[in-house]
Every structure is written in C-alpha cells, then in structure tokens.
Amino acid sequence: MRQLLCKKTVVLRCAQCGREYSYEFRLRCERCGGPVDPVYSLGAVQLVESANPFERFFDLLPLENVPDTIDWPTGNTPCVRSDALAAARRFGELYIKDESGLPTGTTKDRMAACVLAQFAELGIESFVASSTGNSSTAFAFAARRLGTIDVHLFCGVDFVGRHADCVGDNVHLHVVQGDYVDASHAARDFALARGITAEGGFFNAARREALKLAYLEAFDEMPAAPDVVVQAVSSGMGIYGAYRGMREYMALGRLARMPRIVCVQQASCAPMLHAFRESSSAIEPHHVVPNPKGIAAAILRGDPTQTYPYIYRIVRETNGTIVAVDEAQIREAWDLLLRYEGIDADYAAAASLAGAIALRASGAIAESERVLVNVTGGRRTAGNRRDVA
Ligand SMILES: Cc1ncc(COP(=O)(O)O)c(C=O)c1O
Numbered sequence: 001m002r003q004l005l006c007k008k009t010v011v012l013r014c015a016q017c018g019r020e021y022s023y024e025f026r027l028r029c030e031r032c033g034g035p036v037d038p039v040y041s042l043g044a045v046q047l048v049e050s051a052n053p054f055e056r057f058f059d060l061l062p063l064e065n066v067p068d069t070i071d072w073p074t075g076n077t078p079c080v081r082s083d084a085l086a087a088a089r090r091f092g093e094l095y096i097k098d099e100s101g102l103p104t105g106t107t108k109d110r111m112a113a114c115v116l117a118q119f120a121e122l123g124i125e126s127f128v129a130s131s132t133g134n135s136s137t138a139f140a141f142a143a144r145r146l147g148t149i150d151v152h153l154f155c156g157v158d159f160v161g162r163h164a165d166c167v168g169d170n171v172h173l174h175v176v177q178g179d180y181v182d183a184s185h186a187a188r189d190f191a192l193a194r195g196i197t198a199e200g201g202f203f204n205a206a207r208r209e210a211l212k213l214a215y216l217e218a219f220d221e222m223p224a225a226p227d228v229v230v231q232a233v234s235s236g237m238g239i240y241g242a243y244r245g246m247r248e249y250m251a252l253g254r255l256a257r258m259p260r261i262v263c264v265q266q267a268s269c270a271p272m273l274h275a276f277r278e279s280s281s282a283i284e285p286h287h288v289v290p291n292p293k294g295i296a297a298a299i300l301r302g303d304p305t306q307t308y309p310y311i312y313r314i315v316r317e318t319n320g321t322i323v324a325v326d327e328a329q330i331r332e333a334w335d336l337l338l339r340y341e342g343i344d345a346d347y348a349a350a351a352s353l354a355g356a357i358a359l360r361a362s363g364a365i366a367e368s369e370r371v372l373v374n375v376t377g378g379r380r381t382a383g384n385r386r387d388v389a
Pocket residue numbers: 106107108132133134135232233234235236237238239298299346348349376377378
C-alpha cells in the first residue's frame with residue numbers, strides 16, 4: 001500500500017435513521033437495516049490532479065489507502081456533447097457519459113476495483129456475489145488480475161450466457177435453477193454456510209461510491225450543471241451513488257444545483273415504475289415481476305423490494321421521475337447511439353437514452369434543459385456479444 005495522501009475521516013451514517021458507525025465493513029444499520037453511507041470530512045477534501053481515479057477522488061472514497069494493485073483502467077471515460085443526437089431528438093443540450101470503454105465494457109469495472117481494493121485493505125480473502133452478469137464479469141476480471149482473492153459468483157440458469165467470462169483459477173461460477181432473485185438467495189445461503197463474506201450488492205457502500213465517479217468526472221467536464229441526469233436502474237445502486245456524489249459536489253461548490261434524477265426501466269420489468277406511479281414508497285407484492293424477460297438483461301430485476309425505498313426518496317427529493325421504455329424504444333436508442341456516437345451500447349444502457357428521448361418527446365424534459373445520460377456499458381461483455389445466444 002502507498003502512504004495516505006491525507007488524513008481523512010470517514011464515518012458511516014445510516015440513510016434511514018441517521019445512526020453513525022466508525023469506518024468498517026458494514027452493509028446495513030444494526031438498528032433499522034438501512035444502508036450506511038460513507039460521510040467524508042468535506043471541509044478537508046482535496047481532489048488532486050491525477051489520471052488514477054483512486055488518487056484523484058481518494059478523499060471521497062471509502063478506502064484508507066490509494067490502492068497500488070489496480071493497474072487497469074477504472075475511469076476517465078469520455079463525456080461527449082452530442083449535438084447531432086440532440087438535434088435529432090430536439091434536446092437543447094445532450095451529454096453522453098460513455099462507460100463502454102472500460103475493461104469489461106461497463107461501469108461495473110469501477111465498482112469491482114473499489115470493492116476489491118477495500119477487501120484487500122480489510123484482509124478479506126474470499127467473497128460471494130450475484131448479478132445479472134455485468135457486475136460478476138467485472139468482479140471476475142478484477143479478481144483474475146489481482147489473483148489474491150477468491151470469488152464465488154452466483155447466477156440464474158437463464159443468465160449463464162452473460163457469465164461466460166466468469167472463469168479463472170480464483171473465480172468460481174455457481175449456476176442456480178431460477179432467476180436473479182433465486183441466485184441472490186443461493187449466494188447468501190452459501191456465504192452463511194461457508195462463513196464467507198457476502199459482498200452485499202446495493203448495500204455495499206464501496207460499490208455505490210465507485211459508481212458515483214462516472215458522474216463526478218462528467219460534472220468536471222461539463223460547462224455547467226445538468227438539469228437532468230438519466231440512468232437505467234436495476235437495484236439503483238448506481239444512481240444512488242450518483243445522488244451521494246452530487247450532494248458532495250454541491251457541498252464542495254463543484255456542482256451548482258441538484259439535477260432531477262430520472263431512472264429508466266424496461267417496460268417488461270418495471271417494478272419500480274409500478275410502485276412510483278402509485279406514489280408508493282415501498283414495493284408491494286403486486287409490483288413484483290416474476291421471471292422477467294426482455295432485451296435489457298442487465299436490468300431484469302423483478303423484485304427490488306430491498307432497495308427501492310432509497311431510490312424513491314432520491315427521485316422524489318430531486319423532483320425526478322421513473323419511466324419505462326419498451327423494446328422498440330430501446331432498439332431505436334441503441335441505433336442512435338451507434339449512428340451518432342459510434343457506441344455499441346448494452347441494451348440496458350441504451351434504455352437510459354430511450355427514457356430521455358421519451359421524456360423529451362412528452363415535454364417532461366424541456367428543450368431548454370441540459371441533460372446528462374449515463375450510457376453505463378457496451379456489448380463487449382460476454383453475454384451481450386452478438387456471438388452469444
Ligand atoms: C450496463 C448496466 N446499466 C445499468 C445497470 C443498473 O444497475 P443498478 O441499478 O443496480 O446500479 C446495470 C446493472 O447491472 C448494468 O449492467
């Protein structure tokens with residue numbers, strides 16, 4: 001480990017009841033089960049000029065040292081102003097944050113590097129995770145590169161194709177009969193039975209904090225704060241991290257105002273939208289989508305009961321919204337990204353643009369507004385490649 005850049009203080013604060021904990025690996029609040037957010041001493045934050053995101057944003061990350069083992073790209077993705085695309089769909093100003101160039105092709109490479117760096121600091125040598133494919137692919141890549149940590153990845157049988165790159169001496173793939181939710185339960189049981197760390201998904205703060213960096217990078221490049229930010233959601237960990245980052249950047253004077261947060265789901269799997277339309281702050285059984293299907297495979301999470309309340313809160317607070325887009329809208333957005341920006345997007349990532357287009361068409365996003373769309377990934381990930389069924 002390299003030496004500390006500065007002596008920072010990090011406490012963990014429950015997003016639900018406010019209880020504070022000293023910095024440690026903790027997924028949930030002991031008192032109420034809420035997620036715990038790292039809170040930094042913002043008055044002492046210094047962002048340094050560095051091409052290494054862990055160095056540049058170190059003071060805003062839940063790490064005690066800048067990791068010196070992460071020797072692959074984990075950020076600095078392009079944020080482009082797309083005037084042609086904006087003109088085609090009547091946006092005033094449209095910015096695309098393109099996460100597809102990261103090593104496994106998605107924004108999840110940011111979180112895998114941060115989670116593994118934190119586990120290394122804490123002496124955690126093996127862990128269990130589950131995903132619809134992109135997170136696990138990123139974990140597998142990072143674990144292979146480090147070679148020092150054992151990872152057990154769980155997936156539902158329909159998602160095996162999306163885990164084709166989850167191989168390696170220290171990478172173990174477990175296939176479960178059932179969907180994503182069944183896989184995550186199997187992962188939890190396995191972790192308990194073996195006494196291995198369950199990495200926690202949305203509830204792992206290192207994941208959320210790493211994902212926020214895509215937004216902080218974009219804000220640093222944009223000439224002014226966006227009015228609206230748009231991202232496809234599954235658990236919502238990415239957009240929740242972004243919200244925390246936006247609060248921090250506002251406090252630091254680096255972001256002028258809080259943008260409206262727009263979450264996008266695929267219409268065939270839109271439990272958050274169902275709940276949001278009823279102004280429900282929780283997922284009820286009738287919102288859940290069993291065995292969801294759709295082209296935006298990365299966001300096919302039919303039951304976000306555990307995470308939705310926190311997403312509902314930030315969407316309401318920022319005067320944002322949740323929308324759903326159908327397959328035709330996703331394909332159209334995918335085509336636009338390829339044609340105008342040369343981005344071969346993950347369908348989940350294309351859904352973000354499709355959602356922005358739908359809101360612009362309905363007038364919910366005005367022409368005068370500056371919009372930032374997070375294109376969270378490309379189709380390089382195994383399960384997204386054309387050659388994989
Ligand atoms: C490409 C891509 N975009 C968006 C998401 C949404 O993830 P979450 O809402 O859990 O941050 C995922 C999740 O796997 C993804 O792979």
